[in-house]
């Protein structure tokens with residue numbers, strides 16, 4: 001039976017979806033939700049057969065399918081593999097990785113990747129995305145990356161053990177060109193946040209019935225988070241059969257200047273002459289939500305409610321007097337904002353991405369690229385145990401931004417370029433997305449409303465507290481393709 005990718009509200013027990021979920025890597029349709037994560041970037045050594053053999057074995061013993069992830073709410077026991085019970089694993093390839101493995105694609109052929117951006121790679125879109133020059137990227141991202149292995153676990157020492165095993169296994173077949181490690185930061189209530197202190201991972205496209213049923217409890221009449229499978233899945237061009245799907249992944253290391261952000265937040269607070277009681281409003285005007293997640297378009301102060309409200313749009317704030325047009329969440333998800341004269345809500349919804357980011361923090365002892373990958377990795381991982389939302393003086397912190405989609409141009413790239421970096425979205429002279437807008441500042445400054453819901457505005461520049469350190473585009477292939485990569489050459 002052919003899978004209908006226009007469907008949402010998926011019941012994973014429905015036999016139509018089971019073969020798809022069994023062959024799809026986890027972390028795409030729902031987050032792996034583990035507290036610790038290690039990202040290992042590799043360049044294959046010349047012996048292709050050995051590399052393919054290793055990949056097939058890794059797929060058979062460790063990669064977590066969407067089905068098994070669903071069965072156990074994020075993790076599942078691995079039988080007789082030596083892998084820890086809670087280990088989650090992904091394996092992704094860059095286009096150069098496919099080429100290094102000997103795969104050839106014909107333009108227009110049925111074995112071509114439908115996304116041309118994937119073929120070209122992230123570094124070549126530097127000027128389109130207003131990214132820093134590649135020479136300024138972290139050295140590990142300036143090197144050609146073929147594969148990206150993600151290991152995640154709630155147990156730090158298990159992750160450490162699994163990474164050690166992996167490093168040994170990789171030795172004969174690949175060079176480790178870069179490693180990153182991340183940890184879910186939490187506030188005093190145990191809720192996931194990012195380094196500026198705001199709740200993160202709140203608004204996501206939802207595919208499964210269980211997740212949608214939960215969302216329906218707060219209503220979905222103003223914002224419907226449901227998403228069809230086709231928002232993230234594409235047929236794996238090298239997969240066999242009707243059920244092999246994959247997804248494009250954008251990986252970007254984004255450094256956050258926490259002290260710069262907080263100083264600017266304070267300066268904005270003073271410029272707008274906010275009262276002590278309104279202290280949190282300045283930050284909320286930047287993000288579009290207060291630190292506790294409350295949407296500022298709905299409330300002038302924090303509401304401290306759980307689950308965080310997500311059933312809202314900007315219909316009652318068409319002039320941006322409550323939530324500024326340049327606020328991060330208004331830029332990256334306009335929710336059918338009627339100020340957008342170019343696109344309908346249906347068109348806007350096609351630009352959505354699923355975010356699977358995790359916070360990082362590293363000390364100078366992990367930043368020297370002259371260190372061996374193993375030593376650097378050990379230093380990175382050791383520091384994770386002490387990671388807090390308050391960075392130390394010589395610590396660099398940020399977000400390992402990772403998102404999945406079915407079309408790189410139309411989703412992540414559209415969002416970053418046409419919305420976040422575009423001064424004239426959603427209205428003329430809006431200015432940058434105050435959180436992640438990139439590029440040269442224009443003469444127009446962002447306009448900030450002095451009082452919630454009132455007309456009077458003050459101009460103030462708030463941007464560039466997030467800097468891109470490097471990254472790449474990857475594809476998460478079907479598991480069956482990876483399992484058979486050694487036996488079936490299909491070049």
Ligand code: HEM
Pocket residue numbers: 194195196198199200201202203204254255256287289328329330332333353355398399401412415416420435436466
């Ligand atoms: C260090 C960088 C970033 C930080 C600190 C950050 C922070 C946040 C926060 C606090 C939220 C609100 C909570 C939530 O819905 O999860 C959010 C939402 C979101 N962010 Fe970011 N973000 C970053 C980078 C990006 C980038 C690069 C993009 C894409 C270009 C992006 C796209 C989104 C989207 C789509 C949402 C959901 C908006 C909605 O549906 O209301 N973020 N982000």
